Amino acid sequence: MITVSNLSKRFVVNRRKSGLKQAAKSLFHREREFIQALDNISFTIPDGQVVGYIGPNGAGKSTTVKILSGILTPDSGECDINGRTPWKQRREHVAEIGVVFGQRSQLWWDVPVGDSFDLLRDIYRVPEKRYRANVAEMTERLQLESLLRTPARQLSLGQRMRCEIAASLLHDPKVLFLDEPTIGLDAVSKLAVRDFIREINRDRRVTVILTTHDMQDIEALAQRILLIGKGKVLLDGTLEQLKQEYGRGSVTVSYSAGETQTLSGLEIVEQEMGRLTVATNGTREDTARVIAQLTGTLTITDISVKGPDAEEMVVSLYRKYQV
Amino acid sequence: MKLYAKFFSMHLRSVMQYKTSFFLMAIGQFITAFSAFLSVWFLFDKFHQVDGFTFQQVLLCFSVTLMSFSLCEGFFRGFDTFSSMVRNREFDRVLLRPRNEIFLVLAGKIELSKIGRLFQAFLVLLYAVPASGVEWNLQRVLMLVFMLLGGVCVFCGLFLLYAAICFFTVEGLEFMNIFTDGGREFGSYPMGIYGDGILRFFTFVVPLACFQYWPLLYLLEKSDSLWCMLSPLVCIAFLLPCWALWRFGVRHYQSTGS
Structure with missing residues (x-):
């Protein structure tokens, strides 16, 4: 269960005009500007739901994900995920979540993927038996057999993304954050990733929070949509409701x-x-x-x-x- | 500790993917450090003593500084290059792991090629220990160990400080290198030779002198004050404010971009 109430976060941005002269000027005098990334956001997500978190670039999606995953501390507001406040009990909290950033890798570049998995097992203190079962399951569902012995740098984007998602599920997280998991993938890989997310949600009752710009992802996966813009929740409902109203x-x-x-x-x-x-x-x-x-x-x-x-x-x- | 060993083996395996590059780097490190050694040597070719210290005694100081610096640079590399970790958001990933952040940054980057420098420091130390004219006994050996430990603490503290500043500036501040790389160069000689002002600065502000000049006086029986004996402890204490600033920085971490 995820409860978010009145979450706000503001960033300070230093602005300056382009050009060398302006750059020199900004050394001494800085124009500060505040950006309200999140403005009183509230929502609740029950266990086992797949939520599509959408909004244009710069709407505050990533900021929300970062706060919910314990990376950032908000300026004000409350958040409770399975009884914990992410930024206060960070270590206990992150042990129970998985995060995939579509544009960044968590695998070691130069060593076989399997070795990265082993290291994750030790970091998360996953019991050996549980770990073996998980790796076997992921390997089967995502067809990773040959990939596990390949260094991450030699994987294609689609192969790597499959490994990334598997890596974030090794410690049996209760909540999975997916930040643009299908960005840049070909059609086959996209479908594979979507099917897998659906299966994982169904079989393990993992709550999934999915941010994406790909509406097909949303159509295929999201049971509920949260639309965010200018730091506010603009809309909260199912895709069907949305279709009826705005389709x-x-x-x-x-x-x-x-x-x-x-x-x-x-x-x-x-x-x-x-x-x-x-x-x-x-x-x-x-x-x-x-x-x-x-x-x-x-x-x-x-x-x-x-x-x-x-x-x-x-x-x-x-x-x-x-x- | 076991987990650190796992990380270490990962780094080793990564490095072994590029064996030639690794060995060239290590040799390069050795040669760079060797030039610093040569400069000390050439100096003593002209002058036989500096502020009452002989060549071998200066070398003792030189090797202690170089060794603690290269240990830090090898094993504390994550903090040395912390600005890039903040900029490319690797630090986000660190915060997503259920482990201590300092440990993860530490374990996340180990620069094995610094072994070249370490090896050099070790060789010089091997030579300087018998040649320095110190009458070694248990206390003095212990003192040497504490000097090295203190040196590691000071450089680690500086790296940590440097990393903590990155939380606020995102970019690293190059002026910090005055104390890290500069400290290594300065530290080739006992700090006392630079005059009182600098000695005071490197005792009370950045305690570089506390792991070489002051304990060296004790080793060479030039002074037997309690201060000289206890000065390496100051180096260990130096870690505290650095660590506090780091904690403060983590809490104000802003992350970057999407």
């Missing part, structure tokens, strides 16, 4: 005969010779209503239905909240 779909038909003027109550997006696109709110009922009306009036030769697109939805959300 938009459309129905496009090609027709050979009929009058479009007689159509009423439909929002026409685009119309050209023999082709018509009508907007829907994305739900099945609305789509059915639109199709019924269209087929009633026009002689249709071709029809295509487009559902709500997560990517577009997020763009319209960002626009709505101006973040």
Whole structure:
């Protein structure tokens, strides 16, 4: 159980104009600016949930993850993860979480991955039996057999990411933080990583907090979405709820005969010779209503239905909240 | 300690991936340190005594300083290069492990190629110990051990201080090298030869003199004051404020970027 209440964090940024002269000037006189990275954030996450934590760059996602994982101390606010405050009982806390940063590695560059795993076992004091079982399970699920004997520097990004995720699960964490786990991966690796996260969540009841810009990750994994922008929680709900509220779909038909003027109550997006696109709110009922009306009036030769697109939805959300 | 051994073996295995590079580095380290030795030697070619110390006695001082410095540089490398650890966010990773941060930074970087310098210091010490004219007894041997220990403490403290400052500036401060690398160069000679002002500074502010000049006076029976005997303890105490500043820094760690 993760409870966050009224978390705030402010950073001091020293600004200066570009150029050598300005750089010299800034040696003596610094313009300070405060950035409110987090502004009174509150939420609760029950055990075993997969939460997609989304927001544009600079919204405060990483800051939240860093605070929840005990790296940073917030200016004010409370946070309780399984009965502990991360920044106060850091060592006890981090023993129970796993963190994957998509853009940084925790594996040793020059030694085989298996050796890195062994070292992690010793750092986390994982019992030998538990460790063996975990490595065997990861190896099977992520197909790591040959990778374990390869130095990390010789792995492809997809292979490395699989090893990274395995490495963060060796000590049976209760909470897993994934910071852009699929960034830069090819389609096959992305799917493998997603499937694995889903399995781990299902089989081990690991709470997963996933920050990503890839909406397919969110669609595939997140049971709940937290949208953050300018340091505030803007939206909290399931993807379905979001779709209902903000999703938009459309129905496009090609027709050979009929009058479009007689159509009423439909929002026409685009119309050209023999082709018509009508907007829907994305739900099945609305789509059915639109199709019924269209087929009633026009002689249709071709029809295509487009559902709500997560990517577009997020763009319209960002626009709505101006973040 | 067992975990440290594991880390050590990881470093060894990493280094062995680039054997040639490692040996060249170690030889390079040896040669660099050798030039410092030569400069002492050439000096004594012209003057036979410096402030009452003979060549061999200065070498004793030289080797103690060099040895403690290279021990620190090898095993405290993580703090020496701490600014890069903060900048590339490696330190985030350190904070994500359920272990002491100082231990993890310490174990996270071990610069084995410094063995070249250490080896040199060892050779010089081997020569200087019998040649310095010290009448060795148990107390004096113990004193030598404490000098080395004190030296390690002072340099470690300086590295720790340097690392603590990185928490606030992100960039490392080059002026700190005056005390670390500079301290090594200065420390080639007994601190007393630089005059009272500098001696006082290196006794009360940065206690470099406390592990070489003062105890050396005791070893050579130039002074038998209690202060000279106890001065290496000051070096050990020097760690305390450095450690406190480090703790303060960790609590104010800001991390960088996304």
